[in-house]
Amino acid sequence: MINKRELKQFVGVNLLRIFIAVTAIFLIMFLYVIFSKGGKMVTWSFLTESPRKYMTEGGIFPALVGTFWLTVISIGISLPLGVFTAIYMVSYGKPVWLVRSVRIAINTLAGVPSIIYGLFGLTVFVQLMKLDVSILSGSLTLAILALPVMINASEEALRSVPKDFREASLALGATERQTILRVLLPTALPNILTGTIISIGRVAGETAPILFTAATFYTRKLPTSVMDEVMALPYHIYALMTEGAHAQQQVPIAYGTAVVLLLLVLFVSAIAIIIRYNMRKKRKW
Amino acid sequence: MVNVKKTTTHIRTEDLNLWFGDNHVLQNVNIPIYDKKITALIGPSGCGKSTLLRCFNRMNDLIPEAKIKGKVFLNEKNIYLPRVDVTKVRTKVGMVFQRPNPFPKSIYNNIAFGLKIRGEKKSYIDEVVETSLKNAWIWDEVKDRMNSSAFSLSGGQQQRLCIARALANNPDIILLDEPTSALDPQSTAKIEELCMELKDKVTILIVTHNIAQAGRISDFTAFMYLGEMVEFDETKKMFTVPKDKRTEAYLSGVFG
Numbered sequence: 001m002i003n004k005r006e007l008k009q010f011v012g013v014n015l016l017r018i019f020i021a022v023t024a025i026f027l028i029m030f031l032y033v034i035f036s037k038g039g040k041m042v043t044w045s046f047l048t049e050s051p052r053k054y055m056t057e058g059g060i061f062p063a064l065v066g067t068f069w070l071t072v073i074s075i076g077i078s079l080p081l082g083v084f085t086a087i088y089m090v091s092y093g094k095p096v097w098l099v100r101s102v103r104i105a106i107n108t109l110a111g112v113p114s115i116i117y118g119l120f121g122l123t124v125f126v127q128l129m130k131l132d133v134s135i136l137s138g139s140l141t142l143a144i145l146a147l148p149v150m151i152n153a154s155e156e157a158l159r160s161v162p163k164d165f166r167e168a169s170l171a172l173g174a175t176e177r178q179t180i181l182r183v184l185l186p187t188a189l190p191n192i193l194t195g196t197i198i199s200i201g202r203v204a205g206e207t208a209p210i211l212f213t214a215a216t217f218y219t220r221k222l223p224t225s226v227m228d229e230v231m232a233l234p235y236h237i238y239a240l241m242t243e244g245a246h247a248q249q250q251v252p253i254a255y256g257t258a259v260v261l262l263l264l265v266l267f268v269s270a271i272a273i274i275i276r277y278n279m280r281k282k283r284k285w
Numbered sequence: 286m287v288n289v290k291k292t293t294t295h296i297r298t299e300d301l302n303l304w305f306g307d308n309h310v311l312q313n314v315n316i317p318i319y320d321k322k323i324t325a326l327i328g329p330s331g332c333g334k335s336t337l338l339r340c341f342n343r344m345n346d347l348i349p350e351a352k353i354k355g356k357v358f359l360n361e362k363n364i365y366l367p368r369v370d371v372t373k374v375r376t377k378v379g380m381v382f383q384r385p386n387p388f389p390k391s392i393y394n395n396i397a398f399g400l401k402i403r404g405e406k407k408s409y410i411d412e413v414v415e416t417s418l419k420n421a422w423i424w425d426e427v428k429d430r431m432n433s434s435a436f437s438l439s440g441g442q443q444q445r446l447c448i449a450r451a452l453a454n455n456p457d458i459i460l461l462d463e464p465t466s467a468l469d470p471q472s473t474a475k476i477e478e479l480c481m482e483l484k485d486k487v488t489i490l491i492v493t494h495n496i497a498q499a500g501r502i503s504d505f506t507a508f509m510y511l512g513e514m515v516e517f518d519e520t521k522k523m524f525t526v527p528k529d530k531r532t533e534a535y536l537s538g539v540f541g
Binding site for chain 1 (some may be wrong): 342345347372373374375376380381382384386387388389390398399401402403447450451453
């Protein structure tokens with residue numbers, strides 16, 4: 001005999017099971033579609049060769065290199081900027097109006113559609129600062145895009161460091177600066193890394209911000225400086241799907257590129273997760 | 286108050302007042318802390334004993350709404366004068382907290398922390414780390430695993446590690462803020478014994494909720510009530526013939 005409570009429990013649990021199944025189905029379908037359409041395109045030569053014959057043959061090496069540099073440089077800019085901003089907000093937090101307006105700015109930035117970052121980058125970096133369409137312009141634009149996530153993650157990470165550690169350090173005669181550098185930051189590092197992982201994924205995959213600031217439709221030559229324009233994986237997909245006259249040959253390459261982009265993001269995340277795991281194993285509190 | 290001829294005062298306060306916002310937490314506190322003795326601060330929760338303790342290494346500076354008036358003399362120098370280097374005060378006056386709070390670092394680096402931030406030499410640090418751990422009675426338990434995380438130690442060991450960490454700065458005084466309230470009876474007993482051993486080297490000021498503990502280990506006891514220093518005396522005297530009615534009531538467990 002099933003009583004009412006058991007029935008409720010039964011229905012509840014199974015409802016949750018259905019929801020999680022739906023989520024899982026979407027994820028599996030997503031991976032299946034991308035990999036089935038693009039998986040067989042990914043060969044060694046696909047990764048290491050330049051596109052040929054109006055992008056109907058050849059590989060995506062220039063786009064891979066472009067995305068690599070855009071990601072590395074933009075993270076290189078936004079990580080220190082984000083961490084130092086967060087340190088200031090957590091450790092000093094004065095004047096209140098400054099911190100409050102920074103926080104409002106961050107939260108507003110976080111909600112801005114990425115195409116608007118592209119327009120901003122075009123106006124400020126490309127035109128005003130005369131950096132032209134280049135890796136630098138694109139990286140700066142992407143860095144601003146990544147900044148809200150970076151600051152919020154770092155702030156969260158710093159705030160989650162137990163107050164005891166700070167007190168212990170100060171009580172031993174450490175200055176505020178020494179406490180931040182030697183206690184607060186090392187303790188918060190694994191969680192700051194989480195923010196960085198999320199940002200890397202986001203930055204590597206964004207198309208709109210680099211549309212007008214860094215990306216070019218087609219170039220055989222690899223970038224030699226940060227002032228060069230580059231091909232990039234997400235923009236390459238967009239270009240293959242919307243431009244050119246050989247849709248038949250271009251579409252599989254686009255899916256192949258999508259697979260590479262996906263694997264790249266997964267690969268970077270995996271590295272960061274491993275680093276974080278090892279750090280967390282060492283530090284427990 | 287008390288006539289102790291042979292010892293000198295290490296810290297003393299002069300009409301110390303402290304407010305948290307509008308809350309008058311310490312009211313005209315005058316207390317001498319004698320050199321190389323154990324002084325216990327007792328009193329019911331919220332009487333201001335921990336706050337008083339934190340005046341001696343200026344940890345109340347961390348609380349923005351705290352306002353302090355009066356003087357605290359450390360070796361006859363007022364530590365609340367504007368040009369005093371707070372970090373120097375805190376090296377001279379070590380502190381051990383209620384909950385063991387080792388850093389998420391190795392055992393070695395926990396002890397070396399205070400020395401490293403002052404840029405001491407490696408050989409000197411090694412030496413001090415060993416003597417500090419020995420003085421805190423934890424050397425034998427950790428000497429083979431100096432590079433393991435401090436969090437691999439038990440609560441009682443962690444607290445002794447924190448004592449060793451404070452000792453590594455070679456302080457004149459150690460402030461203990463209810464150091465055994467988070468520990469089991471055995472670890473507590475060990476820390477009490479350790480305190481009695483250490484008082485030949487440093488002055489100890491201990492805040493405790495545990496009246497029996499104050500009776501067991503301290504030479505002097507200060508009883509605080511509602512932000513006031515009600516009574517200060519040799520522990521033996523206070524525990525046998527308290528002068529104030531409130532002290533008597535507290536010691537006999539009427540309130541607490």
